[in-house]
Each structure stands twice: as C-alpha cells, then as structure tokens.
C-alpha cells in the first residue's frame with residue numbers, strides 16, 4: 001500500500017534528521033580517531049602497551065550508565081564501544097610496529 005502524503009512528509013522529515021545525526025556521528029568518530037592516533041604515537045614512543053583493559057572496563061561502566069540514563073540499550077553501547085576499541089588497538093599495534101622498524 002502506498003503511504004499517505006502525511007506519512008510521506010513525516011518520513012522525509014525524520015530521514016532529514018537521521019541524515020544530520022549520521023553526519024554528526026561520522027564527524028565525532030573522525031575526531032575520536034584523531035585523538036586515539038595521537039595516543040597510539042605517544043604509547044609507541046614510550047613503549048607502552050597498545051591496549052589498556054582497565055581503562056576500557058572503567059569506560060564501559062561509565063558508558064553503560066550514560067546509556068541507561070539516555071534510554072539506549074547498555075548492551076548495545078558496550079558492543080559499539082568494543083567495536084571501536086578493537087579498531088583503535090589495531091591502529092596502535094600498526095603504529096608500534098612502524099616505530100619499532102625505525103629504532
């Protein structure tokens with residue numbers, strides 16, 4: 001069944017907001033990765049481990065709390081965080097490998 005024109009207008013308006021939110025998320029992720037790349041270089045320069053499980057645990061606790069307050073599924077928040085951190089750790093390992101080659 002074709003949507004009514006009211007439903008089409010509402011869908012269009014909601015999708016405009018979704019487009020803005022998706023763009024904001026990409027901008028935020030780009031800024032986050034700029035920070036973590038700098039952390040990776042700092043760790044490599046001082047021969048610190050790529051991963052910091054204690055920091056990750058604290059951040060997961062914090063983010064799960066924020067997710068609950070914001071009515072976002074805390075399990076999803078944790079899954080998102082772990083997904084991003086896995087990528088960050090790959091970057092850190094790559095940076096450490098490159099800096100080993102120059103020592």
Ligand SMILES: C=C(O[C@@H]1C=C(C(=O)O)C=C[C@H]1O)C(=O)O
Pocket residue numbers: 036039050051052053055056059084085088089
């Ligand atoms: C960015 C860091 O490196 C890793 C990545 C983290 C993250 O992306 O939040 C947190 C801890 C570390 O496993 C850090 O130690 O702060």
